[in-house]
Amino acid sequence: MFRSLSPAIRAALLTLIVGMVCMLLAPYLGWLQKWPASMTLPATEWIGAAVTWLVELIKPLARWGAWLLSYPMGWAAFILIETPYPLVIAAITALGWHLGGPGMALGVLAGLCFVLFSGYWVQGMTTLSLVMVSVPLALFAGLVTGIVAYRMPALRRPIQVMLDVMQTVPTFAYLTPLLLLLGFGPVVGLIASAIYSAPPMARNVLLGLQRVDPEIRDAALMNGANSWQQLILVELPAASRQMLVGMNQSIMAALSMVIIAAVIGGFDDIGWAVLLTMRKADFGNSLIAGMVIVVFAIMIDRLSSRLAEPRGGHSRKVIWGLLGAGAVMAVLAARWLPAASEIDIFAPLAERTNSALGQFTANHGATLNAIRNNAMIYLLLPLRIGLDHAIVPVMWGFGWTSAMALGYFGAAAALAGWLAWRGQILAALMLLTAAGVVKLGIAHLPWPFVLFAAGALGWVASGWRLALTAVTLLGLILIMGLWEPAMLSVYLSGTAVLICTVLGGAIGLLSAVSPAVWRVVRPVCDLLQTVPLFVFLIPVLMFFQIGEFSALLAICAYAIVPMIRYTHQGLSSTPEELVEAALASGANSWAIMTEVRAPYAAPTILLGLNQTILYAFSMLVIAALIGTTDLGQQVYLALGQGDVGLGVAAGAAMAMLAWVADRLVQAFAEEKRAALGL
Amino acid sequence: MIQDRPAPAGAPAISCRGVWQVFGVNARASLDLALGETGGDTAATARLLRQRGLIPAVQDITFDVAEGEVFVIMGLSGSGKSTLIRTIARLIDGTAGEIRIAGEDILTADARRLLALRRDKLGMVFQHFGLFPHMTVAENVAFPLKMQGMGPEQRRARALEVLELVSLKGREDSFPRQLSGGQQQRVGIARSLAVNPDLWFLDEPFSALDPLIRRQLQDEFLSIQADLGKTSVFITHDISEALKIADRIAIMRDGVLVQIGTPDDIVLNPVNDYVREFTRDVPKGRHAHVETIMTLPASLPRMPDDPGLRANMTIDSALAACMSLYQPVPVWGANGEIAGVVKPSDLASALTPDEL
Numbered sequence A: 001m002f003r004s005l006s007p008a009i010r011a012a013l014l015t016l017i018v019g020m021v022c023m024l025l026a027p028y029l030g031w032l033q034k035w036p037a038s039m040t041l042p043a044t045e046w047i048g049a050a051v052t053w054l055v056e057l058i059k060p061l062a063r064w065g066a067w068l069l070s071y072p073m074g075w076a077a078f079i080l081i082e083t084p085y086p087l088v089i090a091a092i093t094a095l096g097w098h099l100g101g102p103g104m105a106l107g108v109l110a111g112l113c114f115v116l117f118s119g120y121w122v123q124g125m126t127t128l129s130l131v132m133v134s135v136p137l138a139l140f141a142g143l144v145t146g147i148v149a150y151r152m153p154a155l156r157r158p159i160q161v162m163l164d165v166m167q168t169v170p171t172f173a174y175l176t177p178l179l180l181l182l183g184f185g186p187v188v189g190l191i192a193s194a195i196y197s198a199p200p201m202a203r204n205v206l207l208g209l210q211r212v213d214p215e216i217r218d219a220a221l222m223n224g225a226n227s228w229q230q231l232i233l234v235e236l237p238a239a240s241r242q243m244l245v246g247m248n249q250s251i252m253a254a255l256s257m258v259i260i261a262a263v264i265g266g267f268d269d270i271g272w273a274v275l276l277t278m279r280k281a282d283f284g285n286s287l288i289a290g291m292v293i294v295v296f297a298i299m300i301d302r303l304s305s306r307l308a309e310p311r312g313g314h315s316r317k318v319i320w321g322l323l324g325a326g327a328v329m330a331v332l333a334a335r336w337l338p339a340a341s342e343i344d345i346f347a348p349l350a351e352r353t354n355s356a357l358g359q360f361t362a363n364h365g366a367t368l369n370a371i372r373n374n375a376m377i378y379l380l381l382p383l384r385i386g387l388d389h390a391i392v393p394v395m396w397g398f399g400w401t402s403a404m405a406l407g408y409f410g411a412a413a414a415l416a417g418w419l420a421w422r423g424q425i426l427a428a429l430m431l432l433t434a435a436g437v438v439k440l441g442i443a444h445l446p447w448p449f450v451l452f453a454a455g456a457l458g459w460v461a462s463g464w465r466l467a468l469t470a471v472t473l474l475g476l477i478l479i480m481g482l483w484e485p486a487m488l489s490v491y492l493s494g495t496a497v498l499i500c501t502v503l504g505g506a507i508g509l510l511s512a513v514s515p516a517v518w519r520v521v522r523p524v525c526d527l528l529q530t531v532p533l534f535v536f537l538i539p540v541l542m543f544f545q546i547g548e549f550s551a552l553l554a555i556c557a558y559a560i561v562p563m564i565r566y567t568h569q570g571l572s573s574t575p576e577e578l579v580e581a582a583l584a585s586g587a588n589s590w591a592i593m594t595e596v597r598a599p600y601a602a603p604t605i606l607l608g609l610n611q612t613i614l615y616a617f618s619m620l621v622i623a624a625l626i627g628t629t630d631l632g633q634q635v636y637l638a639l640g641q642g643d644v645g646l647g648v649a650a651g652a653a654m655a656m657l658a659w660v661a662d663r664l665v666q667a668f669a670e671e672k673r674a675a676l677g678l
Numbered sequence B: 001m002i003q004d005r006p007a008p009a010g011a012p013a014i015s016c017r018g019v020w021q022v023f024g025v026n027a028r029a030s031l032d033l034a035l036g037e038t039g040g041d042t043a044a045t046a047r048l049l050r051q052r053g054l055i056p057a058v059q060d061i062t063f064d065v066a067e068g069e070v071f072v073i074m075g076l077s078g079s080g081k082s083t084l085i086r087t088i089a090r091l092i093d094g095t096a097g098e099i100r101i102a103g104e105d106i107l108t109a110d111a112r113r114l115l116a117l118r119r120d121k122l123g124m125v126f127q128h129f130g131l132f133p134h135m136t137v138a139e140n141v142a143f144p145l146k147m148q149g150m151g152p153e154q155r156r157a158r159a160l161e162v163l164e165l166v167s168l169k170g171r172e173d174s175f176p177r178q179l180s181g182g183q184q185q186r187v188g189i190a191r192s193l194a195v196n197p198d199l200w201f202l203d204e205p206f207s208a209l210d211p212l213i214r215r216q217l218q219d220e221f222l223s224i225q226a227d228l229g230k231t232s233v234f235i236t237h238d239i240s241e242a243l244k245i246a247d248r249i250a251i252m253r254d255g256v257l258v259q260i261g262t263p264d265d266i267v268l269n270p271v272n273d274y275v276r277e278f279t280r281d282v283p284k285g286r287h288a289h290v291e292t293i294m295t296l297p298a299s300l301p302r303m304p305d306d307p308g309l310r311a312n313m314t315i316d317s318a319l320a321a322c323m324s325l326y327q328p329v330p331v332w333g334a335n336g337e338i339a340g341v342v343k344p345s346d347l348a349s350a351l352t353p354d355e356l
């Protein structure tokens, strides 16, 4: 009887049973919900000791490297900050002209003028100078890694795993060991950003090289190229488009990381300006500094993405003209114009924003609070600690009684029964499981149930290997003693992902149906994806203060984009002949959407979900700055206390969670794609 | 040590002996094992290899290509044609067997010797052109010369010379993407001719082109071939192309050589249904010659009529000539009345297309 059920139903049934047993036994067996401290391995201490040992070992070398790097950093800072600003503006505008013609030049000019007037010119240039040094490092490292991975197939797998790890380990986690290694100073941010931004380059180099037409490769050989000539004269140039795409991604990652590195403080760059003003609740200025970051991000993104496109010859004369004008202005500036650091045209604006914001919160504070509290009480808390703990008279006006429990589970069972009667056995089982999860709260889920569920998902999605890996990784988190913060991370990111899926899916669907909506949604998505994570914190803090709700909003704002994009892309890229075939069979547009487009788009949408999960995880750490209690917070705390062991362990735990989620969703997407024969 | 061994006099341009190309892990060991188990039987070995998850793409192939010959390889998709010439050119290492180019063992040649061979002796044209997208036409054509170490000016001069040969003068500074398919393939041909190779490999060079351009390039190929007298190995799917250009044709099936022979042989004496299927739609009279079907009986009969046949006439023309011996015959209308007369020789010559 059991054998005759499909694997998915069998797995779901077993999971449900394990969950029910755990739930029934939990009150009597405390260790089901809380991993006993006596069983916890002192992994953080071990890791701390190991990393410290390693750090001490390579410290002299690292410090020497840092000392070496301080030279180019000094030069870059000197060039950008000490050069009269008209000349810097003229030079970058000229670059814009060269890469993208008049439109680009105008945009760059406007952006730079904004930066100048904002009063954050010096801070901005400091950040840029860090980027200027870290990017070449990252590009070089990425290029070499990519070529090695391409040329030595034996190393390809390990390198790809390493790149995955480098990108899933949360950004702050890099900083703690680096801090120990290099001591305070901008070099830490520099190296962290180089490490963080090398993987996209490496990936794209590898991808580009792999995509080179094999015929071209053979042609090079047949024409008598040796293997170096083949690589340098033929393969790399043929892969250059993809490599330039990688360059763009690398540069953006570097910028983002340099700004995040401001949390270690002590360096007067633009990230620090945002952080400082945010701490002082001087939101007018945080907004302006944040906008400077956004302007930089957009400018750098547009400029570097132009690199990958063929260039129409824009007149050289204009370049010289611009530089000449810049030089003249620079000479004048020395006499007549104020120094960059003295310009504060926007100061009154910041003042006014602050007072307007003050007024707004004074007038609507009650409403904002109500939004926040309601969301907390009716959504977040129940999900986090379970219905029975969240429903207390103080908040809900009544308490959780066993009659309610009976009613709740009765309703769930009735609904599940109806679903099962309709033949949707899998859906019925999942509904029951979900009802149990909500009753218990994600943070209070018994660990055997979580491990079993992850294993079951892995088994259904791909097989024993994935199931085993997922269970092993989660088990590691458990015995490292990081289970509680880890489940809080799951809760926070899970809630965010849930919201993003529903909301992002709906927006994506709307965009797919109506081109007009897409025309509005698309630039917003573009913008949200270009903005460094850090900036998302400013607006949520302005309105909702520190706390989990603000963190959730920030995560959602960032993580919703891939869901929208992939849903839209999946739904609107159905092959025309499929749609026509459905039309010819008499389907209306709703039927086409549900019967043809949605199933066809499923793998793409699943990939979007995957991206959304990864985005949510990367934002978790940043969100720690505004008050969360999860793993991200542990990483951040470790940074503050210089606790390498905790920093690395918590960072690794986050990476493991992200990895498990990523592989599970990817495996499902893969299965769906295979089922569609794509 | 590298030494340029002179080819033994009369050595074939290419000589393959028992060549195997097996894809998969541990191919060489698996092949040896399987050969041992089956006692060297090709078909059984291939079956065994397939069962073990390997792909025997080329199986025990033996043939010679003579100096100056146009040797055409045909076969269905996936029958191992490309793999065979890639093995001969040692773009991939053969799994077993012996391949000699002008008498020199190519499978054991070291990297430097191989480089030298490719730089001086071998040229290849690719099915999808294989042009370097980031180089201009002239740079593409000059690339092999650059590899030889020729200076920039000489390179360009030679490149222009070859481009003229394929009538592409004036397009030397375009990029490949700016050219039509036919023009791109001309660049590919020019590039493979730049170093004036002795041995010319062409892997379905014209398959991606439309029939008109294809015919034009075939003619160009023939005239270049006649002028420069190269030894060519030419892969094609198209039997009429093969019949038009080949001195000899080899037909492959699932990695095995099924038949080698002159075009007449292939058309008139296919060894099995597979080969017959290839030539089924070929108008045999147009491609086969009288000499392939004539006999020389012990005693010659009395022959008063002589239409004047010659041994190298196509069968169609011979037939038309023979028909001229007949008187005109009547042609009847729908109602049984005489509609006209026709000469049998006119009937025959109406079927014979203008000489290509």
Ligand SMILES: Nc1ncnc2c1ncn2[C@@H]1O[C@H](COP(=O)(O)OP(=O)(O)OP(=O)(O)O)[C@@H](O)[C@H]1O
Pocket (backbone or CB within 6 Å): B023, B024, B055, B057, B075, B076, B077, B078, B079, B080, B081, B082, B083, B084
């Ligand atoms: N690198 C490789 N690895 C594994 N199998 C290969 C490889 N190259 C070719 N094969 C296999 O060898 C067989 C012969 O392929 P090949 O490309 O030589 O065919 P072909 O006769 O040139 O076909 P086509 O006319 O389509 O070009 C095919 O089954 C192919 O899948």
Ligand SMILES: [Mg+2]
Pocket (backbone or CB within 6 Å): B081, B082, B083, B203
């Ligand atoms: Mg082929």
